[in-house]
Amino acid sequence: xxxxxxxxxxxxxxxxxxxxxxxxxxxxxxxxxxxxxxxxxxxxxxxxxxxxxxxxxxxxxxxxxxxxxxxxxxxxxxxxxxxxxxxxxxxxxxxxxxxxxxxxxxxxxxxxxxxxxxxxxxxxxxxxxxxxxxxxxxxxxxxxxxxxxxxxxxxxxxxxxxxxxxxxxxxxxxxxxxxxxxxxxxxxxxxxxxxxxxxxxxxxxxxxxxxxxxxxxxxxxxxxxxxxxxxxxxxxxxxxxxxxxxxxxxxxxxxxxxxxxxxxxxxxxxxxxxxxxxxxxxxxxxxxxxxxxxxxxxxxxxxxxxxxxxxxxxxxxxxxxxxxxxxxxxxxxxxxxxxxxxxxxxxxxxxxxxxxxxxxxxxxxxxxxxxxxxxxxxxxxxxxxxxxxxxxxxxxxxxxxxxxxxxxxxxxxxxxxxxxxxxxxxxxxxxxxxxxxxxxxxxxxxxxxxxxxxxxxxxxxxxxxxxxxxxxxxxxxxxxxxxxxxxxxxxxxxxxxxxxxxxxxxxxxxxxxxxxxxxxxxxxxxxxxxxxxxxxxxxxxxxxxxxxxxxxxxxxxxxxxxxxxxxxxxxxxxxxxxxxxxxxxxxxxxxxxxxxxxxxxxxxxxxxxxxxxxxxxxxxxxxxxxxxxxxxxxxxxxxxxxxxxxxxxxxxxxxxxxxxxxxxxxxxxxxxxxxxxxxxxxxxxxxxxxxxxxxxxxxxxxxxxxxxxxxxxxxxxxxxxxxxxxxxxxxxxxxxxxxxxxxxxxxxxxxxxxxxxxxxxxxxxxxxxxxxxxxxxxxxxxxxxxxxxx
Ligand code: CDP
Numbered sequence: 001x002x003x004x005x006x007x008x009x010x011x012x013x014x015x016x017x018x019x020x021x022x023x024x025x026x027x028x029x030x031x032x033x034x035x036x037x038x039x040x041x042x043x044x045x046x047x048x049x050x051x052x053x054x055x056x057x058x059x060x061x062x063x064x065x066x067x068x069x070x071x072x073x074x075x076x077x078x079x080x081x082x083x084x085x086x087x088x089x090x091x092x093x094x095x096x097x098x099x100x101x102x103x104x105x106x107x108x109x110x111x112x113x114x115x116x117x118x119x120x121x122x123x124x125x126x127x128x129x130x131x132x133x134x135x136x137x138x139x140x141x142x143x144x145x146x147x148x149x150x151x152x153x154x155x156x157x158x159x160x161x162x163x164x165x166x167x168x169x170x171x172x173x174x175x176x177x178x179x180x181x182x183x184x185x186x187x188x189x190x191x192x193x194x195x196x197x198x199x200x201x202x203x204x205x206x207x208x209x210x211x212x213x214x215x216x217x218x219x220x221x222x223x224x225x226x227x228x229x230x231x232x233x234x235x236x237x238x239x240x241x242x243x244x245x246x247x248x249x250x251x252x253x254x255x256x257x258x259x260x261x262x263x264x265x266x267x268x269x270x271x272x273x274x275x276x277x278x279x280x281x282x283x284x285x286x287x288x289x290x291x292x293x294x295x296x297x298x299x300x301x302x303x304x305x306x307x308x309x310x311x312x313x314x315x316x317x318x319x320x321x322x323x324x325x326x327x328x329x330x331x332x333x334x335x336x337x338x339x340x341x342x343x344x345x346x347x348x349x350x351x352x353x354x355x356x357x358x359x360x361x362x363x364x365x366x367x368x369x370x371x372x373x374x375x376x377x378x379x380x381x382x383x384x385x386x387x388x389x390x391x392x393x394x395x396x397x398x399x400x401x402x403x404x405x406x407x408x409x410x411x412x413x414x415x416x417x418x419x420x421x422x423x424x425x426x427x428x429x430x431x432x433x434x435x436x437x438x439x440x441x442x443x444x445x446x447x448x449x450x451x452x453x454x455x456x457x458x459x460x461x462x463x464x465x466x467x468x469x470x471x472x473x474x475x476x477x478x479x480x481x482x483x484x485x486x487x488x489x490x491x492x493x494x495x496x497x498x499x500x501x502x503x504x505x506x507x508x509x510x511x512x513x514x515x516x517x518x519x520x521x522x523x524x525x526x527x528x529x530x531x532x533x534x535x536x537x538x539x540x541x542x543x544x545x546x547x548x549x550x551x552x553x554x555x556x557x558x559x560x561x562x563x564x565x566x567x568x569x570x571x572x573x574x575x576x577x578x579x580x581x582x583x584x585x586x587x588x589x590x591x592x593x594x595x596x597x598x599x600x601x602x603x604x605x606x607x608x609x610x611x612x613x614x615x616x617x618x619x620x621x622x623x624x625x626x627x628x629x630x631x632x633x634x635x636x637x638x639x640x641x642x643x644x645x646x647x648x649x650x651x652x653x654x655x656x657x658x659x660x661x662x663x664x665x666x667x668x669x670x671x672x673x674x675x676x677x678x679x680x681x682x683x684x685x686x687x688x689x690x691x692x693x694x695x696x697x698x699x700x701x702x703x704x705x706x707x708x709x710x711x712x713x714x715x716x717x718x719x720x721x722x723x724x725x726x727x728x729x730x731x732x733x734x735x736x737x738x739x740x741x742x743x744x745x746x747x748x749x750x751x752x753x754x755x756x757x758x759x760x761x762x763x764x765x766x767x768x769x770x771x772x773x774x775x776x777x778x779x780x781x782x783x784x785x786x787x788x789x790x
Contacts, residue, residue, distance in 0.1 A: 007590055011528030012521045013736065016673035020529075021513045030252040036206045036219050038280040042071060044270055045121035046283070047110045047128045048293065049103035052364040052701020053137035053152075056101055056130060059111055064127040069120025073128060074273055075111040076100040084272045086155075087235045090227065090262055090480050091329040093164070094155070095367060097268045103132070104152065104327040105366045106701050107292035109265045114273055114281065137364035137701040138162065141301065141324035144361040152327070152362045164329060167338040168357035169420040175355040178316040182307035186391045191770045192380045193694040194299035194324070194365070196291055197372045198713050199508070201254025203294060204284035207270035211278045214240060217247045220267055223256040223506050224546025225249070227480055229538045231263050234481075236271065250536035256508035257685070258371040258548050259295030262330040292706040296695065297372030299324040299365070300380045306388040312398045314351050314407045319384060321358035323369070329360065330367035336477050340376025343420035344469045347385040348429045348639060349407040354419040364701050371549055373685060373743040379750065382466045383771070386751035390462070390758065391767055399446070400755070401437060404465050405430060411729070424467065424637040425739075426729040427665065432641035433465050435727055436663040440643045453763055458648035462756025466748040468638040470740035471554025472545075475631045480545060484631070487555035488542035489563045491520060492625040495613040497606030498530040504544010505556040506536045510742060511674045512552060516560050518670050519736060523564030524571075525591025525605045542627055550638075550740025553670070554731075559630035561735040566626040570612070575603045577617040636731045636739035640664045642752040648760045650787065653778030655691060655757060657720040662748070666741035667730045679724050679745045686749020687714045694772050761785075 011017040024030055061073040076098035079085040089095050098109055113124035138144045138152060144162040153159050179185060205220035216236075222228045225248040233243040253260060266283045274281040285293075303320040321339065337343070339358040346354045360369075371377070389407075393400040408429040409416045416424040437443075445461055452459045475484030488504040501520055505512065517531040535541060544556060568588065575593035576583040579601055586593045594602035603611075612624040645659040662679055669675050692712040696704040705711040730737025750771055757773050758766060764785040769777050782788065 005527070005591060007522060010521045010525060010591065011518055012590070013518055013668065013670050015518070015671065017514055017518060017528060017671055019511045019514045019674065020517065021511065032201060032252050032254060033204045033206060033219050033221050034284050038206060038208055041206065041280040041282055042114050042116060042277065043118040043121045044273060044281050044283040045113050045118070045125040046266060046289070047113065047125050047130065048289065049106060049108045049110050051103060051132050051134045052106045052139070054103050054132040054134045056099060056103060056110065057133055058131045060129040063129065064113055064124040067120055067124045067127055069116040070124040071114045071116065071277065073111055073113050073124070074098070074269065079272055082239055082272065084235065084268065087263060087268050088231060088481065089328055089330045090231070091369060092481060093329040095265065095328045095330065097265045105364050106703060107289065107366060109269065112269045112273065114277065139363055139365065139697055139699055139701055141322050141361045141363055144363050152364065162362040164325060164360040164362060165338045166357070166359050168355070169343040170355035171353060171419065172355045175316050175318055175353045178353040179305065179307045179318065182315055183310040184308045184392065184395055186306045186388055186395060188304050188388065188391060188768050190302045190304055190384060190387065192298045192300045192302065192383055193771070194296055194368065195372065195689050195693045196695060196711065197257040197259035197295045197297065197370065198291070199255030199257055199259055202285040202287060202290035203260060203264055203266065205267050205270050206280055206282045207274040208280040209271070209274040209278065215245045216241055216271060217249065218271065219249045219251060221253055221260050222248065222250045223253070223260045223508060223548050225506060225536055225538050226504055226543045227483065227546055228263060230481065230483065232271065235268060239275065248538045250506050253506065253508035256548070257373045258297065260508065261546065261548050262294070262370060264294050288707050291708065291711060292703050293366055295370055296326065296366055296368045297370040298380060299368055302380065302384050304384040304388050306392050308392050310396055312396055312403045312406050314349050314392065316351060316353035317346060317385065317388065318354070319345050319356040321356070323358055323360040324363050324365065325360050326363055326365035326368040328367045329369045340371065341469045342377040342381045344378055344422065344467060345381035345385050346418050346420055347382065348409060348427070348465050348467045350409045350413065352419050356420060365697060373682065373746040376549060378468060379747045382464070382747050383751050386464045386466060387754060387768065390755045394762060394767065400463050401433060401442060404433060404463065422469065423634060425634055425731045425733055427467065427637060427639050428727060428729045429465055429639060429641070432639060432663050432665055432727045435725060436641040436643045436661050439663070439723060439725060440645065440659055440661045442643070445645060458650050458760040460646045460648070460756040460758065460760025462644045462752045462754065462759055464642045464748045464752035464755065466640055468744050468747055469635050470550035470638060470743070471632055471636045472549060472551050473555060473632045474634060483545065485545050486629045486631040487544045487551070487559055488627065488629045489556055489559035490542045490625070490627040491563045491567060493526065493567065493609045495610055497526060497609045499526055500532045500534065501560065502541040503533070503535045503556045504541050505547040505552045507547060510547070510552065510678065511671065515670045515674060516557065519557055519560040520564050523561055524567060542629070550742040553738050553740050554632055554636045554734060555630055557670070557738055558632065558735045559628045562630055563626040563628035566628065567624060570624065571605060571608045573620065574608045574611050574616055578603050578608070578611055633733050636667065636734060638664065638666045638739040638741060638744050640744050640748045642748050644752040644756040646756040646760055648757065648778060650782065653775035653782065655773070655775060655778065657753065659723065660720050661723045662745060663725045663727060664741060664744050665727045665729055666744065667728060667734065667739035668737040669726065670738060675741050676724055678742050680722050682743060682745030683722050683749050684714055684719045685746045687719060687753065690750040690753035690771050690773065692772050
């Protein structure tokens, strides 16, 4: 009898296997776009607009062309000759690649300088002279809707205003009725400001057009290689670059967070130049360009309302949203839900009346709407509902933990039909909050707080009990440019029992090379160390929609499990043939089939795979490989209970996060260490919008904090010690019961911090401050509420 290894020994599910990819990362052997050097490669730099809204009167390239090494300067008019000056966005909007007459936002691409070195390209950029005729930009989204505002998108025939879309969900009349009869109504205007993903690696590409073979290889920083390939074919199909002639390769990526989903003009310009010049062209953004021109998220103005009883029962919520998407809507967007998944705004609570409506507008800000680690607007929704919940508790004088416990959807009420149309798959919110309260020592902290308040000290405890929504598809609801949102896995096992598995997703640091291997190891019994995982090459990977919004585990992770199970079915047939028994007489145990009642008669997966190439049953196809395109029947609904404890210095407004306990529920966990890492990183990204980050523009459209000197990104110094843990309610519809996790902390973290700060300030009657809550805002609010009056 062959002794099989345990799930742990083969690196199966639920084990903290060390990340396979880290060997190359920690040795500095990662391979990023900027590491690519091709023979004859040219370098591109981009001249950008200093104005937010201006006519281009002239572009003088004379001096630039004199710079040694400069080959050419490409303008919008040059691209227009090939109809390459416009492109679609993944949101089904359109965007200029290079302008022919008008610039629409500060830092917009105006023309591109191509040279033999990046230094020559930069010198050439400085020598280009552009004459502008500035116009008054529209920077305020509310004023953008004013009938007197200039119509910004004159490129759209018949467009008479700056309105992009209206969308609504829930029952308007029923909600209005509940509000009219409620004991208590809370109403708060909130702004979730525009922020940036600030990944360590900026965006960039090497476009390599091979004139002889009429083929483009595009190396680029993209989270969605296949979708990009399709977009390139849509933009450049008419010059002969059809999809079979395009290969998109996404090498290692230094963080994406949603910012590397959209198509940026730089990519298309590089392709156009490579096509025209016949040489590879490299374009890499510098840090300031990245911060000023792309990867923007949020900028939502929300009127948030909650109706409840004086005993603390939530009855209804109502949200009116104005979304400032800047010059164009650049993000990937599930087409049926223009507001993304904001409609998760009813949160973890049991009530059945809600109404949400939203309008999106154009302004002269750079393209917005990137789904920055927020599953398409969930961060905004969770901030609104969790702030409202705390305000409600304060208003009626109830403990916010007790009020949440009172209002949670009960674990036996899943699947839960939310009033805005979602079917939550599973959850146990009471267990999560209870665990967080136990870990933090909630009762003792409240006692300490009361004592401190009596001494005039400011201490706050903030809770956020959020429900996330991740895993787009299902394809009936979600598509990008019409392409249905499934995802894929292809597993090919070689005769010696070692495998290669390819996916349509693309890791940017999440550890897919490890976790996908663990899923396959668990399902097939092949050790994870013998499974090579590849992503990011459209020539080899099956079509997929990419990695963002915590969708990889719910979609591609599921595809890995189902493809493995297809192989296990084949393995069963081969084992039955080899052991000369019926398939029904076989049982599976990690890595082998054995005969029921006779465990000494068995075949390991390695023996079976070898037989698939050498000695398989007559009529059966040789080889051992399977592909699966997984279309999820529903999204997954991870959840979390976070508790934050802050101390605030009354004189300066300085905020110190003393404790932060995060209990997450992402269903069955593939790799606990990776999940913990995801949560640590995500929580630091939660501190960012809660306390530091906001892109600020003046009335002329100038960005006032467009460098990392003044756009504040929290570092390890500003991050508290994270105390993490988990509860587990498996997703009933996911093949391995897993839910996504990557963005949960970014979603659930900010309101916990905001609620803690407001809790500390509440003795002075302060009920709300918009994020980011800075020491200055705290000091100002305290001053306005008489805290410094003698
Ligand atoms: O789409 P993305 O990879 O960003 O997000 P995710 O599906 O939440 O996964 C992030 C990482 O956590 C991946 O390596 C997953 O395999 C891992 N994960 C896990 O180990 N267990 C889960 N239940 C969910 C995610």
